[in-house]
Amino acid sequence: MAVGVNKAALLAFGLGALATPALADDTGNTVKIGVVAAESGSFVSAGHTLPAGVSLAVKEINDAGGVKVGDKTYKIELVKRDDRTDIGTAVAATQELVRDVGVKAIFGSESHDFTLAMTKITQPAKVLHFAGNSTLDTILTDASVAPGGADHYLFQTEPREFQRSGSTARGVLSLLQPMVDHPIKKSVIIAGNDATGQFLSSYYIKALKAEGQEVPDIIFYPPDTTDFSPILTRAKSLNPDVVHFWYNGDSTLTALPQAVELGVAPSYFLFGVDPGIWKERSLSADVPVAMSCVPVCWGESSNPKAKAYFQSYFAAGAPKGVTSSVSLLYYDYVHVLAEAWTKAGSFDPDKVVDALMTLHHKGVVSDDLSFNAHHQVTHATEVCAAKPGGDITCSMQQPPADAPM
Numbered sequence: 001m002a003v004g005v006n007k008a009a010l011l012a013f014g015l016g017a018l019a020t021p022a023l024a025d026d027t028g029n030t031v032k033i034g035v036v037a038a039e040s041g042s043f044v045s046a047g048h049t050l051p052a053g054v055s056l057a058v059k060e061i062n063d064a065g066g067v068k069v070g071d072k073t074y075k076i077e078l079v080k081r082d083d084r085t086d087i088g089t090a091v092a093a094t095q096e097l098v099r100d101v102g103v104k105a106i107f108g109s110e111s112h113d114f115t116l117a118m119t120k121i122t123q124p125a126k127v128l129h130f131a132g133n134s135t136l137d138t139i140l141t142d143a144s145v146a147p148g149g150a151d152h153y154l155f156q157t158e159p160r161e162f163q164r165s166g167s168t169a170r171g172v173l174s175l176l177q178p179m180v181d182h183p184i185k186k187s188v189i190i191a192g193n194d195a196t197g198q199f200l201s202s203y204y205i206k207a208l209k210a211e212g213q214e215v216p217d218i219i220f221y222p223p224d225t226t227d228f229s230p231i232l233t234r235a236k237s238l239n240p241d242v243v244h245f246w247y248n249g250d251s252t253l254t255a256l257p258q259a260v261e262l263g264v265a266p267s268y269f270l271f272g273v274d275p276g277i278w279k280e281r282s283l284s285a286d287v288p289v290a291m292s293c294v295p296v297c298w299g300e301s302s303n304p305k306a307k308a309y310f311q312s313y314f315a316a317g318a319p320k321g322v323t324s325s326v327s328l329l330y331y332d333y334v335h336v337l338a339e340a341w342t343k344a345g346s347f348d349p350d351k352v353v354d355a356l357m358t359l360h361h362k363g364v365v366s367d368d369l370s371f372n373a374h375h376q377v378t379h380a381t382e383v384c385a386a387k388p389g390g391d392i393t394c395s396m397q398q399p400p401a402d403a404p405m
Contacts, residue, residue, distance in 0.1 A: 006401075008076050008231075012303070015326070023339040023381060028076060029072070029073070029074055030074060030075050030076070030077045030372040031067070031069075031074045031075075031076055031104055031129045031341075031347065032076075032077045032078075032079055032101055032102060032103045032104065033054075033076060033077070033078055033079070033103050033104060033105045033106070033107065033334070033337070034078075034079045034080070034081065034094075034097035034101065034103040034105070034106045034107070034109035035050055035051045035054050035078065035079075035080045035081065035106070035107045035108050035238050035330075036081050036083050036090055036093045036094055036097070036106060036107075036108040036109050036114075037050035037051055037078070037080075037081075037082070037083060037107075037108045037109050037110055038050075038082070038083055038084065038085040038109065038110065038111065039082040039084075040050065040084050040085070040087045040199060041083075041085025041086065042223075042224075043084060043085045043096060043103055043110065043111060044085065044190070045249065045321045045322050045323055046110045046249075046272075046321075046322075046323045046326050047085065047109070047110050047111075048318070048319065048321070049110070049318070049321065049323060049324055049325075049327040049330075050107060050108050050110055050326070050327065050330050051078075051080045051110070051272045052283045052316065052317075052318035052327055053313065053326075053328065053329075053330045053331035054078060054107050054314065054330050054331065055078055055080075055316065056195070056312060056313055056316050056318075056327075056331060057330075057331045057332075057334035057335055058076045058078045058090055058334060059316070060335075061076055061334070061335065061338050062075045062076060062377075066340040067341055067342060068220040069341045069342060069344075069345060069346065070345045070346060071117065074147050076338070077336075079097060079101050081093035081094075081096070083108075083109055083114065084113075085111070087111070087113065087114050087117055090108075090109055090111070090114040090117065091114075091117050091118065091121065092119060093387065094106060094118045094122065095121055095321040098121055098122060098125045098127050099125075102128065104124055104127065104128065104130070104347055104349075105127060105128035105129070105130065105337055106118070106127055106129050106130070106147050107130050107131070107330050107333070107334070108131060109131065109329075110133075110326060111133075111196065112133040112134075112136075112195065112196045112199065113135075113196065114137040115131040115133045115135075115136065116128075116133075116135065116136075116139070118131075118235075119139070119154055122153065122154070123150060123151055123152070123153055123154060123379065126153055126349040126350075127153060128153050128155070128337065128349060128352060128353075128356075129153055129154045129155065129205060130155045130330065130333045131154075131156065131157065131335070132156075132157045132294075132326065132329025132330060133156065133158070133160055134156070134159070134160060134164060134199075134200070134203075135161075135196070135199050136156040136376075137156065137160050137161060137374075137376070139151055139152065139154075140156060140374040140375055141374065142373070142374070143187075144373050145374055146375070147350065151375075152350075152353060153326070153349055153353060154374040154375060155333070155356065155371060155375045155376075156374075156375060156377065157329045157330065157333050157377055158294070158295065158299070158329050158377065159295075159376070159377060159378050159379060159381075159399055160378075160399075160403075161200060161203040161375055162198070162203050162206070162207070162400070162402075162403035162404070163399030163400060164203075164380060164381055164399065165200070165204040165206070165207035166207045166210065166399060166403075166404070167212050167380060167381040167383075167398060167399045167400065167401035168204070168207070168271070168292050168381055168383060168397065169204065169207035169208050169210070169213075169294065169396035170207075170211060170397055170400075171290075171381065171382075171383030171395060171397035172242070172244070172269045172290045172292065172385075173208075173242075174351060174395075175214070175290055175383060175384070175385035175393060175395065176242060176269070176385055178268045179267065179288035179385065179387055179388045180241070180266050180267050180287075180288060181198075182241070182266075182279065183241075184213070184218075184241040184242055184267070185212075185213065185214055185241055186213065186214045186215070186238070186239065186240050186241050186242075187208045187214070187215050187240060187241065187242045187244055188205035188215070188216060188219065188235045188238050188240035188242070188243050188244065188265070188311055189201055189204060189205060189208070189215065189218045189219065189244045190218075190219045190220075190221065190228075190231060190232075190235060190243060190244065190245050190246065190255070191218055191219070191220055191221075191245075191246040191247050192218035192220070192222075192223050192246075192247050192248045192251060193221060193222055193223065193246065193285050194223050194230075196247065196248070197220065197223075197247045197248070198220075200216040200246065200247050201211060201218050201220075201246050201247065204217060204341060206403075206404045207404060208244070209293025210400075216238050218350045219231055219235055220253075223248070223251070225251065225254075225255075226254060226256040227258075228254070228259070229258060229262070231255075232255070232258055232259050232262050232264050233262070235264050235265070236262060236263070236264040236265070238259065240265045240299075241265065241266060242265060242266075242267045242268065242269055242290075243259060243265040243267075243268050243269070244268075244269040244271070245268065245269065245270050245271060245278055246271045247271055247272065248272070248273070249270070249272035249273045249322035249323050250322060251385055252270045252271065252272070252273055253270075253273060253277070253281075253283075253322065256268060256270060256283075256285070256289070260285050260286065260287070265287070266287050267287050267288045267289070267290070267294070268285070268288075268289045268290070269289070269291070270290070270291045270292075271291060271292055272292065272293070272294055272298050272322065272323050273291045273292075273322055273323075274291065274293050274295055274298055274299045274321075274322060274323065274324060274330070275291055275293075275299040275300040275384045275386065275392045276297065276298045276299020276300065276320060276324070276327060277299065277320070277321070277322050278291065278299065278386055278392070279299055279300070279322060279390075280299070282330055284301065284388075284390065285376065285386070285388065286388050287388060288385055288386065288387055288388065289385065289386045290383060290384065290385040290386075291383070291385070291386070292381060292383045292384070293325040293381070293383075293384070294323060294325055294326050294329065294380045294381070295329065295365050295379060295380070295381050296325050296328055296364065296365055296382045296383050296396075297325060297327055297384060297394060298310040298313075298314075298320070298324050300384055300392045300394050301382060301394060302382065302394045302395055302396055303364070303365075303382060303396060305364045306364060309328070309364045310324070313327060313331075325338050325343055328364055328365050331363075331364065332361065332363035332364055332365060332369055335361060335363070336356065336359060336361045336363075336369065337352075337356075339355075339359055339361060340352050340355040340356045340359060341355075342354040343358070343359065356371060356375075357371055357375075359371075365379045365380075366379040366380070368378065378399055378401065379399075380396040380397055380398050381396070381397050381399070382394055382395070382396050382397070383395060383397050
């Protein structure tokens with residue numbers, strides 16, 4: 001996770017130069033798609049959600065008879081590759097799926113810098129690429145997504161980061177305020193110090209300030225930290241009303257008990273920690289704790305479609321994890337892709353892109369999933385808060401229309 005974007009891009013460029021365009025293999029009755037994700041390694045808690053969510057969607061489509069493209073009906077074959085939370089492995093797996101397997105689309109990875117490297121292979125090869133990484137906002141521009149542009153076949157399946165950070169900040173503060181006995185004025189952010197943590201927290205600090213919060217400099221910690229005492233002591237010295245543990249849910253669950261023991265703040269926020277995990281592990285605190293899901297919670301959701309989805313998801317064998325909801329950044333888009341193939345009547349990637357840009361899909365996270373001109377979606381984020389004693393309240397938070405100045 002600490003691998004820098006520039007190094008990743010250089011590595012991918014070297015391999016990507018060998019990629020060959022994916023040819024439309026419509027002579028059989030099967031169409032292949034690929035997933036590249038961390039099914040082992042340090043980021044497995046998020047990584048294993050991708051193949052699980054995509055597999056469920058593929059099964060639903062195939063069980064319903066397959067996907068009709070032109071005058072033929074095809075079954076979808078999913079080819080999975082474990083990147084082992086290693087960027088070199090992710091790049092090599094992408095190259096294999098594109099060059100040797102001949103997939104029509106790739107989903108993943110969950111690691112932002114990995115995805116940026118993978119695009120150097122998928123895009124020259126004209127392979128549709130779907131990833132739930134808000135860092136794609138840095139490369140999806142008018143020029144790059146235009147026909148012939150560098151990222152014409154790339155689609156971002158989570159909202160822009162100012163939208164996600166904005167809806168999260170507003171939800172956290174609105175849920176916590178009634179649970180504390182004084183106005184919430186000062187927020188301290190603690191975040192993992194890698195490329196993803198730096199990118200995400202740069203937006204979250206602006207979102208908190210836009211909500212009127214006083215926010216000192218972000219306190220970063222090395223990704224493998226297990227003893228948070230020095231970091232928490234520094235945070236406590238800033239006299240915060242809320243400590244926001246941002247980005248890595250697994251590290252957050254290590255840090256929170258230490259923070260509660262030290263009495264760092266009168267309330268906390270845990271990004272990417274599902275209330276389902278809070279209940280499954282019988283976690284507790286003597287102060288209010290807010291949580292947010294990416295994008296909809298499986299343990300305690302206000303979204304009526306989420307309950308049915310997660311019943312199917314877990315019944316298919318997926319483990320109940322901190323960030324199981326990340327699967328929803330991928331599940332819906334397999335159905336979207338199948339609809340695009342049908343609408344295009346072809347696997348021709350240019351025709352499929354045209355179809356994708358006109359679709360409005362009724363998904364789990366939204367009744368109207370569609371891509372904007374930069375190939376990005378917009379939808380709400382669910383935020384929850386646990387009172388001391390265990391009662392949990394959740395609400396869907398709509399994204400802001402504009403980024404804070």
